[in-house]
Amino acid sequence: MLAAIEAGGTKFVLATGPSPDTMTARHTIPTRDPATTLAEAAQWLAAQGTITAIGIGSFGPVELDPGSDRWGFITNTPKPGWADCDIAGYFRTRLGVLVGFDTDVNAAALAEYRAAETAGCRSLAYLTIGTGIGAGLVLNGVPVHGVAHPEMGHIYPRRHPLDRDFAGVCPHHGDCLEGLASGPAIMARWGVSLSQLPQDHPGHAIIADYIAQACHVLFAAVAVERIVIGGGVAKTAELMECIMARTAELGAGYLPGTARHRIHGPQCGEDAGISGAMMLAQTAR
Structure with missing residues (x-):
């Protein structure tokens, strides 16, 4: 057992x-x-x-x-x-x-890879957006490690033009991805969760942009076939569609794997x- x-x-x-x-x-x-x-x-x-x-x-x-x-x-x-x-x-x-x-997050990535493998997927990143932000990367069934595990939440994205003044909440890096787009970052800016903001609030576009930048980095730097986005923030209505659209804009049709790059919600829930x-x-x- x-x-x-x-x-x-x-x-x-x-x-x-x-x-x-x-x-x-x-x-x-x-x-x-x-x-x-x-x-x-x-x-x-x-x-x-x-x-x-x-x-x-x-x-x-x-x-x-x-x-x-x-x-x-x-x-x-x-x-x-x-x-x-x-x-x-x-x-x-x-x-x-x-x-x-x-x-x-690597454990979750393994489960999602196993679910996607039946469709022929051989490379997958699992990106979780919640209290923190992390990513797990699985290539040909094996989690990727270097000298440590990937820390996707601590890359520095470009600042959104409507989000110049927010300092970020990461205690180590301030305005890294986690400091700008995690659940606590959203609460620190606007006092409510992303799902509680009105649909026309600019916060939706701001957060979608930051997460889309992370997706673009994964597609460009690692050329994964599939990105699975999970976590509490990702459950916000219509956020996934905004992320997909913004990621496509950032890629500008240039990446050689564009036709096979896909963004999904979790299959394993x-x-x-x-x-x-x-x-x-x-x-x-």
Whole structure:
């Protein structure tokens, strides 16, 4: 039996089962301090029976270098109490199992790639727009890592002409993509979520422009066939259509893969993260 954890900043989703297609038990707990949260997760997982491996898709930043003695750690996260947390090591020791480990967005990207693979897709990026902004990249079934995991949320987009004065909310970079287009950035500017703004409010065009710039970077720099956009902000009515139209404008018909570049909503819905974590269990070490 495999186990999976989608470790998020507000909740941990837990699951067990024989495969990503068959999850026989599932449970959700709130994310509190590490000692309380990890112990509660381990207790529930142990109660499900004998587990052979566990996959963890975690909020980050995380250490993914397999040669590092800090592999499996949540590193310099701004979430209070969670910096330098050895989350993979905790479950390896507590449950005595092999561990597959990656970012939560890479886990979601794996699940979405698996769903898209049946249509012949061989390259996919998963872009999540919510409390933070992150991207996972999967090429030929393998998540892309360099010396660390991609941090798409911290690129610097061009400022929209109607958005020159907003300083941005990222504590590290100010007006990076996350600082300008995440849920907290939207709330800081306008006091409500994007979906609560009137349809004729310029905020819709501003946010669509920033996300479209990220899509253009992915298409231009990596030439992925498909970008899947998820997260709470992405659920705003008509935002996806605005992003697609603006991305096409930015590409100007130049990119050699233009005819095959596509932007989609999630096929796996809310199950992308936990399904991808179950896939990580299959590759545990």
